[in-house]
Amino acid sequence: MVLSPEKTALVTGGTRGIGRAVVEELAKFGAKVHTCSRNQEELNVCLNDWKSNGLVVSGSVCDASVRDQREKLIQEASSAFSGKLNILINNVGTNVRKPTVEYSSEEYAKIMTTNLESAFHLSQIAHPLLKASGVGSIVFISSVAGLVHLQSGSIYGATKGALNQLTRNLACEWARDNIRTNCVAPWYIKTSLLLEKKDFVEAVVSRTPLGALENQRKSHRWLPFSAFPLHLTLPDRSYPSMEDSPSMVLA
Numbered sequence: 001m002v003l004s005p006e007k008t009a010l011v012t013g014g015t016r017g018i019g020r021a022v023v024e025e026l027a028k029f030g031a032k033v034h035t036c037s038r039n040q041e042e043l044n045v046c047l048n049d050w051k052s053n054g055l056v057v058s059g060s061v062c063d064a065s066v067r068d069q070r071e072k073l074i075q076e077a078s079s080a081f082s083g084k085l086n087i088l089i090n091n092v093g094t095n096v097r098k099p100t101v102e103y104s105s106e107e108y109a110k111i112m113t114t115n116l117e118s119a120f121h122l123s124q125i126a127h128p129l130l131k132a133s134g135v136g137s138i139v140f141i142s143s144v145a146g147l148v149h150l151q152s153g154s155i156y157g158a159t160k161g162a163l164n165q166l167t168r169n170l171a172c173e174w175a176r177d178n179i180r181t182n183c184v185a186p187w188y189i190k191t192s193l194l195l196e197k198k199d200f201v202e203a204v205v206s207r208t209p210l211g212a213l214e215n216q217r218k219s220h221r222w223l224p225f226s227a228f229p230l231h232l233t234l235p236d237r238s239y240p241s242m243e244d245s246p247s248m249v250l251a
């Protein structure tokens with residue numbers, strides 16, 4: 001697939017894991033991409049790497065869990081893309097995995113602001129740019145943990161379930177602005193977010209029919225772009241099969 005060079009994309013959290021894979025795939029398709037992370041040094045390494053590989057990617061430091069920084073990020077994207085944005089990938093996410101009764105109010109706030117509030121607010125303030133582009137697309141990165149119970153923690157699951165419903169609402173509300181809204185709910189992928197705790201990983205693998213987790217570098221095949229005609233519904237079984245698809249797209 002080739003995107004026209006005028007296509008612009010903002011990918012949050014693009015220096016590692018799924019976000020980085022999305023940045024690189026979009027840039028290889030020909031889009032101009034802007035991304036962010038909290039670590040300037042790591043961001044610079046990525047930007048140099050992308051530049052040396054001929055990919056058009058810009059970036060800025062932003063903590064997506066902080067309202068002012070989200071507003072600054074959208075201003076930077078607007079400047080970089082002349083007030084128009086085709087694609088917003090709300091990828092940033094975090095987790096603290098523990099029993100529900102042990103969560104502190106700080107942990108609750110951190111997971112909620114990073115996973116849900118940031119995606120809601122970024123979509124809200126990117127709306128004028130997406131609308132101005134004439135053809136807009138928002139993709140939320142949810143999780144299977146937002147659909148069924150996993151050992152990922154109740155707050156994380158709640159934020160991802162909320163993203164699934166936010167997807168449905170925006171898909172209907174903003175269709176009139178020619179903005180499509182979709183959501184990808186990945187099964188576990190080996191990234192820095194999935195802490196390599198042996199017992200947890202073993203439990204996850206035991207619920208993965210193929211008996212192994214997806215490596216982030218192999219994840220490109222389920223990329224969630226608007227032009228990508230992949231709209232799967234939940235399988236009847238309780239848990240996803242990597243054989244069917246490592247992830248699901250809700251629309």
Ligand code: NDP
Nearest residue numbers: 013015016017018037038039064093143188189191192193
């Ligand atoms: P990683 O931890 O591997 O990468 C996260 C990226 O986001 C990094 O670039 C990180 O950079 C950046 N980031 C994290 N927090 C912030 C923040 N507050 N502001 C700005 N940037 C931030 O995560 P994954 O690739 O594993 O996860 C990406 C998304 O996919 C998340 O929403 C996650 O919930 C979801 N997901 C992941 C699954 C998995 O198995 N890995 C399964 C299902 C869903 P830095 O830390 O420097 O800011």
